[in-house]
Amino acid sequence: MANPPQALRGMRDFLPERMILRHHVIGVFRRVFERYGFAPLDTPAVEYADTLEGKYGEEADKLIYKFEDRGGRQVGLRYDLTVPLARVVALYPELPKPFKRYQIAPVWRAERPQKGRYREFWQCDVDTVGTSSMLADAEILAVLHDALVQLGFRNFVMRLNNRKLLKGLSAYAGVPEGEEASVLRSVDKLDKIGEVGVRTELLEKGFAATVVDRLFDLLAPGEGDDVLARLRVPLADNPDAQQGIAELEQVREYLGALGVPETAYRIDLAMVRGLDYYTGPIFETVVEEPRIGSITGGGRYDHLVGIFSGRDIPAVGSTLGLERIVDVMEALGLFPEEKTRTQVLVTLFDADTTPEALRLATELRGAGVRAEVYLGEKGGLKRQLAYANNQGIPWVALLGPDEIARGEVTLRDMRDGTQQAVPRAQVADRLKSAPSG
RNA sequence: GUGAGUGUCGCCUAGCGGCUAAGGCGCCAGACUGUGGAUCUGGAGAUCGGGGGUUCGAAUCCCCUCACUCACCCCA
Numbered sequence: 001m002a003n004p005p006q007a008l009r010g011m012r013d014f015l016p017e018r019m020i021l022r023h024h025v026i027g028v029f030r031r032v033f034e035r036y037g038f039a040p041l042d043t044p045a046v047e048y049a050d051t052l053e054g055k056y057g058e059e060a061d062k063l064i065y066k067f068e069d070r071g072g073r074q075v076g077l078r079y080d081l082t083v084p085l086a087r088v089v090a091l092y093p094e095l096p097k098p099f100k101r102y103q104i105a106p107v108w109r110a111e112r113p114q115k116g117r118y119r120e121f122w123q124c125d126v127d128t129v130g131t132s133s134m135l136a137d138a139e140i141l142a143v144l145h146d147a148l149v150q151l152g153f154r155n156f157v158m159r160l161n162n163r164k165l166l167k168g169l170s171a172y173a174g175v176p177e178g179e180e181a182s183v184l185r186s187v188d189k190l191d192k193i194g195e196v197g198v199r200t201e202l203l204e205k206g207f208a209a210t211v212v213d214r215l216f217d218l219l220a221p222g223e224g225d226d227v228l229a230r231l232r233v234p235l236a237d238n239p240d241a242q243q244g245i246a247e248l249e250q251v252r253e254y255l256g257a258l259g260v261p262e263t264a265y266r267i268d269l270a271m272v273r274g275l276d277y278y279t280g281p282i283f284e285t286v287v288e289e290p291r292i293g294s295i296t297g298g299g300r301y302d303h304l305v306g307i308f309s310g311r312d313i314p315a316v317g318s319t320l321g322l323e324r325i326v327d328v329m330e331a332l333g334l335f336p337e338e339k340t341r342t343q344v345l346v347t348l349f350d351a352d353t354t355p356e357a358l359r360l361a362t363e364l365r366g367a368g369v370r371a372e373v374y375l376g377e378k379g380g381l382k383r384q385l386a387y388a389n390n391q392g393i394p395w396v397a398l399l400g401p402d403e404i405a406r407g408e409v410t411l412r413d414m415r416d417g418t419q420q421a422v423p424r425a426q427v428a429d430r431l432k433s434a435p436s437g
Numbered sequence: 438g439u440g441a442g443u444g445u446c447g448c449c450u451a452g453c454g455g456c457u458a459a460g461g462c463g464c465c466a467g468a469c470u471g472u473g474g475a476u477c478u479g480g481a482g483a484u485c486g487g488g489g490g491u492u493c494g495a496a497u498c499c500c501c502u503c504a505c506u507c508a509c510c511c512c513a
Contacts (some may be wrong), residue, residue: 006504059511062438080513107513112438114507123513185511274511284513297513321513349471385473400471414473 010112010119019213020325020338023124025151026104032147033102038126043084047106049074055083055304057181057276077108081125082277082301082317088310089129089315097130097313104322116134116292116324125298127317129305134247135283137300137316138254144285144296144318145260151325152334153286156295157283159268162248163278163299165231168241169269172234173215175207183207187219190270194217219269227267229411247281277301283318290331295324339392342372344367344411344431347384349400356404360397360427367428371397378404388414393430 007013014022019436026391030040049066056064056079065077089095104124113119126143128136141158148156170180186201193201194214202212218231244390248267255265262281274283282299298318306312329335346361348354357373364371372393374384381398388396398410398419409427412419424431 009504063511109512110509112509113505117512121513206499292513294513319513347472380470381472382469383473387473389473395458396473398471402471409474412470412472417473419472 010117012118012120013217015365017339018312018326020341021335022322024335024338025322025326025329026124028103028150029104029147032143032150033126035146036100036143038100038143039103039388041085041088041103043078043081043088043108044062045077046075047078047084047087049076051087052076052079052083053307055275055277055307056080057274060274060276063109063111065432066112069096076162079109080107080275081105081319082127085125085127085129085317086301086315087308088306089305089313093309095129095197098136099129101129102126116293116327118323124320124322125317126320127315129315129317130313132302132314134250134281135254137247137252138258138280140298140316140318141164141251141255141265141283144261144283144298144320145182146262147320148285148296151329152332153287153329156264156285156287156291158265158283158296159271160248160265160283161268161271161282162244162281164240164247164388165244165269166272167237168244169215169218171238172241179207183215184272187215187270187326188272190219212272213419215302227269235332244280249283273297273299277304279303281316287328290328292324292328294321295328296320335394338391342391343369343370343434344372344395344397345384345388345391345393346371346373346397347381347399348374348379349381349398350379353400353404354419357399360399360409360424362429364397365430366433368410369428369431385412385414 036109046069049064052064053076060079064079067075069075075103075427085101085103089099102125104122106120106122108120110119111117122182126140128140142200144158153293166184167180170183173183175183182205183202186205188197189201199212199216202215203209203334218234228249230387231241235245238263251272252267256262271282271284273284278299280300284294284298285295286294298316300314300316302314303312305315344364346364348357361371361373374387376383376387384397387393394414396414398412399408403409405422406421407424408421409424409432411417411422
């Protein structure tokens, strides 16, 4: 048997049933984003390679899909939605600030697919550009919280940290200049491999035992302690750390008023983020149940726009990972069952009555009912009902000569098999008031 | 990019050197010619991912290749 062509590795087809789930999630996100005043934006999937390269860090650069186009230009598929946003902000200085935008679109990464990781996947980004106020950072977190709650998530924790604080922490521990990234990468694994694992890894990397000890002096989590308060004294003479602490304190202050409960976030010194461009607060959300990594990730990036325009414009934002969120929601059973969007199948009785059935479908659509006419070449009521049943279409409209003569339509409820003759003029209203709308 | 595991009808799975590769789901037809989802009966559908090799004989063993999955790296 001939093997039909497959989708590329790590890239997937989304059949209707799955698209309905995705649209549900995207719909919730759009509503929430717009409720906070974020405006829609879209950018090309392909960018000049120069635009993308050197923004994410050495490792990540290798994961950019790059190729040469017909004109010999070096181009790449966008790696995230943040860099294209920075490019847009640099290119259109007239955009009024603060500029608040959201973007829901696919991005590409040339890495090996794995659980919860694809080569083509959708990100849902919200960002505020043009303000250094921690109000913007707090608002981003409030939006994330709101969006996840709207979807039905209950047990999730947004982890907060701050790059400036991490920088101060490294300095305090005596990490040599230029080695911070390597240290932080190990620290990031704390919840995965534990303190012993991180210590071992750092020692193997060649860091002095005193450095590792000093690092853990401050990382050590005390029961219910206020992390920021605890750090203020030891890091008193480090301006970076003080700034980072102050930023987080301000964010924390605003979150309450924005309706984000204290249980929904946690300051976590061991949370680092890989991408190079973050400069201040950083955030991510992890869920425990299906271990799938983070479902959101973001932070402040005050110098990214400046790389493009020569003039820094502060910005902060976050991504919600669509595929991971859909995967998690599916595992948690957070989706309403919905195989089809069709509300009613209009059946065809025979060639003579077909025009009347088409007219009925047209009437229903005009009234806002999602109505489908059976299009199969082989007719037969049996086949048409089986089709409705398989598709999960909740209602079937039957109109043969009897109904037409009486000016009625027989409406069959596919769930319990009951049916009832309804005057033609009332069919749409009846369907619209039906429980499964 | 590195390592490990798995590829058998559309889907899930049995078979692990030897009769025409077995079963479930789904599909098709009928019992039921204005009526689905239950039940029963019958039917179609697989050169066992692809290529090469070992053997009298390969879905079963070996090599190569492709795909998928998982882990590392990194991340949504």
